[in-house]
Amino acid sequence: LKPRSNAAPTTMQGIDPSHNQPMGSWSNEQIGASVKENVMLTWAPSKMKNNLPIITHGEGVYLWDSNGKKYLDWTSQAVCTNGGHTVSENIKSAVAEQLDRTPFVYGGMAMCEVRARLSNIISSVLPEGLTGCAFPSSGSEANEAAITMARRYTGKTKIINWYRSYHGGTTNSLEATGDFRRWYIQPPPGFVKAHNPNPYFFEFAGATEEEKTEMSLLMLEEQILYEGADHVACIMLESIPGAAGVLTLPEGYMQGVRALCDKYGILLHLDEVMVGFGRTGNMWGFQHYDGVVPDIVTSAKGLSSSITPISMVAVSDKMMEFFEENPMGWGSTFQAHPVAMAAAYANIKEMLSNDVIGHVQEMAPIFEAHMKECASSHPSIKQYRAAGLFGALDIVSPDGTQPHHFNAPRTEATAAYAKAFNEVGLIGLFRPPVIHIAPPLIINEAEIKEGFEKQHQALDVLDKAL
Numbered sequence: 001l002k003p004r005s006n007a008a009p010t011t012m013q014g015i016d017p018s019h020n021q022p023m024g025s026w027s028n029e030q031i032g033a034s035v036k037e038n039v040m041l042t043w044a045p046s047k048m049k050n051n052l053p054i055i056t057h058g059e060g061v062y063l064w065d066s067n068g069k070k071y072l073d074w075t076s077q078a079v080c081t082n083g084g085h086t087v088s089e090n091i092k093s094a095v096a097e098q099l100d101r102t103p104f105v106y107g108g109m110a111m112c113e114v115r116a117r118l119s120n121i122i123s124s125v126l127p128e129g130l131t132g133c134a135f136p137s138s139g140s141e142a143n144e145a146a147i148t149m150a151r152r153y154t155g156k157t158k159i160i161n162w163y164r165s166y167h168g169g170t171t172n173s174l175e176a177t178g179d180f181r182r183w184y185i186q187p188p189p190g191f192v193k194a195h196n197p198n199p200y201f202f203e204f205a206g207a208t209e210e211e212k213t214e215m216s217l218l219m220l221e222e223q224i225l226y227e228g229a230d231h232v233a234c235i236m237l238e239s240i241p242g243a244a245g246v247l248t249l250p251e252g253y254m255q256g257v258r259a260l261c262d263k264y265g266i267l268l269h270l271d272e273v274m275v276g277f278g279r280t281g282n283m284w285g286f287q288h289y290d291g292v293v294p295d296i297v298t299s300a301k302g303l304s305s306s307i308t309p310i311s312m313v314a315v316s317d318k319m320m321e322f323f324e325e326n327p328m329g330w331g332s333t334f335q336a337h338p339v340a341m342a343a344a345y346a347n348i349k350e351m352l353s354n355d356v357i358g359h360v361q362e363m364a365p366i367f368e369a370h371m372k373e374c375a376s377s378h379p380s381i382k383q384y385r386a387a388g389l390f391g392a393l394d395i396v397s398p399d400g401t402q403p404h405h406f407n408a409p410r411t412e413a414t415a416a417y418a419k420a421f422n423e424v425g426l427i428g429l430f431r432p433p434v435i436h437i438a439p440p441l442i443i444n445e446a447e448i449k450e451g452f453e454k455q456h457q458a459l460d461v462l463d464k465a466l
């Protein structure tokens with residue numbers, strides 16, 4: 001073989017010999033240099049990578065960085081490390097057991113016991129008439145699959161979504177998303193945006209809870225009629241919009257959406273990627289709305305507590321029947337990955353055995369009392385919302401009004417807050433004007449207290465800086 005000008009090493013010869021040293025032996029400088037040279041961030045200007053902490057390990061609700069600094073994981077990373085950072089022996093051995101059997105069989109070619117068991121246990125924790133049937137690798141892909149399923153099943157194309165929403169980063173789930181992130185792509189057709197029943201707008205009119213629900217549903221029905229019910233496949237909503245700021249819904253609203261879907265022959269898809277598996281004190285966010293059962297449910301994050309990348313789609317019996325005879329026509333190599341499913345299966349069993357949802361219900365009033373105190377004791381905070389261990393604080397607008405939740409620009413004040421937030425020993429998501437608070441579901445009362453003490457210190461900085 002002739003030497004090629006585009007050749008690169010094909011054995012360990014020619015590779016930096018420090019790769020032969022055990023994990024944990026690279027210095028901060030060595031890690032930083034490789035990050036600077038090789039790593040790309042995707043949602044943010046990539047140079048921001050150089051300011052991120054290098055996390056070495058975690059335990060319970062805590063993480064440590066390579067300088068020995070300890071952080072309380074105040075938003076469960078991206079609201080996904082629901083079980084915290086200590087992986088139980090049961091989960092470790094379930095993963096190891098699957099690795100021993102085989103790390104992988106392709107889901108379109110072979111079945112395995114863990115897939116049968118995972119579908120079965122998920123179907124058992126869903127209301128009757130829903131089956132947990134497909135396991136892609138991310139929330140985005142679960143929504144991509146669900147959008148395709150809704151279109152195939154109904155033979156219609158339009159999907160109605162809220163502006164204040166996030167459904168993922170793949171083409172269709174990004175276009176289903178309402179926020180600024182969808183601007184990055186060439187939009188695919190067929191997505192129609194509706195306004196959320198946002199309490200902020202109705203405050204101007206001094207509307208009661210009932211009026212907020214009634215007005216929002218009237219607007220949604222009008223939109224369905226203008227778009228043509230015969231063209232609308234699905235209304236696809238987050239049960240509680242999470243990234244948009246834990247926008248809890250007015251009483252009776254979701255029941256009204258269900259009724260509109262039934263009236264016009266439209267599917268209801270509730271995206272539970274963030275709230276599914278206990279975040280809000282119920283197994284599913286939609287269980288806050290008495291009587292509401294969606295036709296499609298997607299979830300991810302809490303499914304495996306993010307130990308492995310895995311998501312799920314659940315559909316109604318009628319859809320299950322339809323796809324027995326018709327191909328759905330979407331997939332990926334890694335869907336129904338046996339090792340990912342083994343972690344998810346063990347995680348769900350552990351969640352149920354330890355009554356994690358009972359624990360969230362116990363912690364919820366304590367959490368909410370702290371949230372309320374943040375809102376009442378800091379002039380920089382206008383409002384709080386909380387459901388279970390899922391909370392948001394709204395930073396007041398410069399004119400003192402309720403903020404719009406619309407991708408407020410970072411200012412010197414919010415930058416000072418973000419810096420203080422890490423300095424006091426918290427790590428978490430921050431997208432102004434919303435401060436999300438969503439610790440691992442295993443957090444105890446003392447740790448909640450500790451987190452809010454730190455949160456107050458960071459808010460003191462914000463109060464002064466605003």
Ligand code: PLP
Binds near residue numbers: 141
């Ligand atoms: N849907 C919701 C409600 C989400 O919050 C997210 C992520 O935050 C997604 C979908 C996308 O999930 P993933 O990032 O796993 O693709």
